[in-house]
Amino acid sequence: MNKQRKNDLLALGACVLIYAIFEVLIQLEIIGPFWELNMVLICINIILASSLNMINGYTGQFSIGHAGFLAVGAYVGAIFTVKLGLPFPVAIIAGTIAAGFLGFLIGLPTLRLNGDYLAIATLGLGEIIRICILNIDYVGGASGFMGIPRLTSFTNIFWIMIVILFFIKNFKNSAHGRACLAIRENEIAADTMGIDTTKYKVMAFTLGAAFAGTAGVMFSHYFYIAHPASFTFMRSFDILTMVVLGGLGSMTGSITGAIVLTFISAYLAEFPEWRMIVYSLTMIVLMLRRPQGLFGSAELSAQMFKGLTKRIGGVKIGK
Amino acid sequence: MANENTAAANAAALQEANATAAKRLLDLKDVSIVFGGLRAVSNLNMHIDEGELVGLIGPNGAGKTTAFNMITGVYEPTEGQVHFDGQLVNGHKSYQVTQMGMARTFQNIRLFSELSVLDNVKIAFNMHVKYNLAEAVVRDKLYFSEEDYVAEKSMELLEIFHLEKHANDIAKNLPYGEQRRLEIARALATQPKLLLLDEPAAGMNPQETKELTNMIKWIRDQFKLSVLLIEHDMSLVMGVCERIYVLEYGFCIAEGKPEEIKHNKRVIEAYLGGEAS
Numbered sequence: 001m002n003k004q005r006k007n008d009l010l011a012l013g014a015c016v017l018i019y020a021i022f023e024v025l026i027q028l029e030i031i032g033p034f035w036e037l038n039m040v041l042i043c044i045n046i047i048l049a050s051s052l053n054m055i056n057g058y059t060g061q062f063s064i065g066h067a068g069f070l071a072v073g074a075y076v077g078a079i080f081t082v083k084l085g086l087p088f089p090v091a092i093i094a095g096t097i098a099a100g101f102l103g104f105l106i107g108l109p110t111l112r113l114n115g116d117y118l119a120i121a122t123l124g125l126g127e128i129i130r131i132c133i134l135n136i137d138y139v140g141g142a143s144g145f146m147g148i149p150r151l152t153s154f155t156n157i158f159w160i161m162i163v164i165l166f167f168i169k170n171f172k173n174s175a176h177g178r179a180c181l182a183i184r185e186n187e188i189a190a191d192t193m194g195i196d197t198t199k200y201k202v203m204a205f206t207l208g209a210a211f212a213g214t215a216g217v218m219f220s221h222y223f224y225i226a227h228p229a230s231f232t233f234m235r236s237f238d239i240l241t242m243v244v245l246g247g248l249g250s251m252t253g254s255i256t257g258a259i260v261l262t263f264i265s266a267y268l269a270e271f272p273e274w275r276m277i278v279y280s281l282t283m284i285v286l287m288l289r290r291p292q293g294l295f296g297s298a299e300l301s302a303q304m305f306k307g308l309t310k311r312i313g314g315v316k317i318g319k
Numbered sequence: 320m321a322n323e324n325t326a327a328a329n330a331a332a333l334q335e336a337n338a339t340a341a342k343r344l345l346d347l348k349d350v351s352i353v354f355g356g357l358r359a360v361s362n363l364n365m366h367i368d369e370g371e372l373v374g375l376i377g378p379n380g381a382g383k384t385t386a387f388n389m390i391t392g393v394y395e396p397t398e399g400q401v402h403f404d405g406q407l408v409n410g411h412k413s414y415q416v417t418q419m420g421m422a423r424t425f426q427n428i429r430l431f432s433e434l435s436v437l438d439n440v441k442i443a444f445n446m447h448v449k450y451n452l453a454e455a456v457v458r459d460k461l462y463f464s465e466e467d468y469v470a471e472k473s474m475e476l477l478e479i480f481h482l483e484k485h486a487n488d489i490a491k492n493l494p495y496g497e498q499r500r501l502e503i504a505r506a507l508a509t510q511p512k513l514l515l516l517d518e519p520a521a522g523m524n525p526q527e528t529k530e531l532t533n534m535i536k537w538i539r540d541q542f543k544l545s546v547l548l549i550e551h552d553m554s555l556v557m558g559v560c561e562r563i564y565v566l567e568y569g570f571c572i573a574e575g576k577p578e579e580i581k582h583n584k585r586v587i588e589a590y591l592g593g594e595a596s
Contacts, residue, residue: 004463167456174455174462175441175448175469182442185431192391192429194417194446194509203452297433
């Protein structure tokens with residue numbers, strides 16, 4: 001018990017350190033506006049990837065409609081600040097709840113499907129959300145929701161990300177998280193162990209959607225605009241790519257995936273046509289050399305480093 | 320009038336006598352299931368008392384696993400009723416049936432194969448865990464005390480089944496016999512009143528089967544539960560069961576003690592082959 005608390009405090013200390021370093025670098029203008037923008041984008045992508053990982057990685061439900069929930073958060077948040085003139089924290093909470101509620105409504109019927117069918121259903125739902133927004137003039141329709149104030153800063157997005165990551169970590173290491181893992185591993189056996197599989201699937205889906213909503217609010221309040229074109233299914237695939245790159249079911253994997261892919265996009269921003277090629281090549285190499293993703297379903301930890309040093313040079317144990 | 324009264328009184332007395340003798344745990348009344356035109360199980364009457372060790376045998380395709388699935392809520396019977404511990408099972412989902420106090424293993428092992436052995440058992444404790452989602456996320460006192468309790472109990476179970484040294488191994492890497500043992504350990508972690516074993520000796524050698532025979536008896540006494548067993552291995556069934564039901568083509572053709580079943584003509588014809596006597 002004490003050991004877990006100690007580890008949590010240690011992790012929190014590390015977060016403070018990371019934050020301090022980057023904040024100082026930003027203040028000293030060593031990190032310029034372009035990279036600061038990418039730092040914010042990394043934080044947003046980490047939230048998106050690790051929340052999608054809750055659905056796809058932990059619970060094993062293949063959802064590819066995450067951009068839809070991102071959009072709901074972005075627009076609802078913007079309505080609250082711009083149209084209703086409410087403070088930013090209220091908008092964040094509203095965007096989170098709205099996306100979570102929508103996730104709950106959509107999850108109830110669709111999570112009865114499995115595998116490819118669920119993927120197609122969620123893909124369709126993501127598009128439905130986008131098309132709906134496209135046709136609502138109240139939020140700007142096809143020209144997008146403009147005039148959103150920049151209220152997101154590196155400080156607030158970083159700490160919101162940390163809170164969400166701790167939430168997901170603690171969720172995974174609880175009976176509720178284990179129930180989700182059990183569903184991924186074997187749904188019939190999970191059912192026989194007294195686990196209400198529908199309840200936990202909907203729970204994971206709702207939480208994942210809610211966090212995507214949080215990311216959406218932060219997103220629209222950084223880029224001054226919420227535009228339907230930012231929330232196409234390509235965006236959903238981007239997020240999915242991050243999760244798969246890091247390893248389905250690994251939170252540290254999702255974080256790494258989000259960081260790596262955001263960096264690749266940032267470096268290749270000047271050569272947009274190269275971006276997709278590098279992206280695709282990364283995925284092809286990954287699928288050929290390491291189909292389970294960088295970390296598989298394991299978490300990056302001190303023990304993993306110990307294991308790695310042991311394995312180097314020796315016999316590699318794996319599939 | 321007088322006759323009717325005495326008849327009613329007799330019936331009541333009989334029921335009382337039954338109740339005091341042993342509590343009826345599982346009761347199947349005229350249970351049938353129809354898949355399209357196929358009547359997989361017909362008018363099955365069956366009961367298990369508290370603490371009993373009952374076997375269910377029959378040739379391949381006789382409907383044993385179907386009967387199992389109806390008892391555990393995977394299928395709903397087309398006709399008839401299944402009562403467990405005074406509650407009606409019909410119409411309940413299988414997780415609810417497990418929560419009533421029934422646990423099962425599978426003919427083809429269904430472990431959480433990519434998770435650790437310890438986690439496999441911990442998951443089975445889930446329905447007894449008291450903290451809710453918010454408490455899990457903020458990690459209050461209840462979370463830690465419950466987690467400690469679950470971890471401790473799970474390790475105890477693993478020790479009973481001699482799996483403690485594999486606690487952190489991935490379940491799919493265990494040898495076959497140990498996977499079977501883990502499945503039983505996991506079923507017991509739900510703290511059932513009735514344990515249903517679907518061909519626990521499948522794929523085991525004679526030595527392992529013998530160990531299993533002793534283990535089943537021991538589990539029954541140690542955990543004070545009833546056991547229903549589907550099995551092909553005659554030495555196991557005859558050695559361990561106190562009462563046996565025999566199914567053939569969905570019909571129950573015999574019921575009785577192992578000795579009676581061994582000498583029952585119909586059973587010998589149907590199951591052991593015509594010349595077995």
